[in-house]
Amino acid sequence: MVNNLKACSPIMYRLFTSFKDQPDHEIMQEDIQITSGKKALDPRQAKIYFKNLEISSENIRLAIEKQVSDAAVIFSFFSTCRKLLIFIDGTGSMGSR
16 A cells, blocks of 8 residues: 555655654644645745755765765775685694684
8 A cells, every 4th residue: 555655646655654753742633634635735834844855865875875885994904804814724824723
């Protein structure tokens, strides 16, 4: 059903996801009326709302990119440590044992 909402009404899907992502947001009667189409969202409010949603989405995207980058650095570090351990245990020498 959510995929259908996303395909048929991207604006309502974005509204749904914003409500879903804010569990501390108390759903008001006005929210229900807007999402059900019984009440129109003021164009100025809609513009502000969707601008804030775009900013939030960008922040989430940047946070995920940072996590991926950090994970790559950690992986590289552990990969280097592993190579060093293989060198020490296998063919190389790191001082006397």
